[in-house]
Amino acid sequence: MKQPHSPSKAPQRTCLGCGQKRPKRSLIRLCLGSGGVLAFDAEQVAPGRGGYVCGEGCLEAASRRKAWVRSFKGKAVAPPKGA
Numbered sequence: 358m359k360q361p362h363s364p365s366k367a368p369q370r371t372c373l374g375c376g377q378k379r380p381k382r383s384l385i386r387l388c389l390g391s392g393g394v395l396a397f398d399a400e401q402v403a404p405g406r407g408g409y410v411c412g413e414g415c416l417e418a419a420s421r422r423k424a425w426v427r428s429f430k431g432k433a434v435a436p437p438k439g440a
């Protein structure tokens with residue numbers, strides 16, 4: 358079955374929590390804001406480095422694994438809780 362818009366062409370990003378590749382649109386983007394604090398980037402357009410997770414569970418998993426620190430070269434502060 359062929360589709361005019363192949364889903365495989367959608368930009369994909371790796372979730373920092375579970376390590377699975379998913380369409381960028383279905384992920385939550387976080388970016389490094391002023392002061393090195395992670396901020397949610399709802400529009401996925403903030404400049405600078407960003408990281409992706411597919412849900413709150415993976416956000417916590419990424420925090421526990423210090424995936425943010427690695428992704429942002431040690432500058433990241435823990436993501437906001439309950440935001």
Ligand SMILES: [Zn+2]
Binds near residue numbers: 377410
């Ligand atoms: Zn995930």
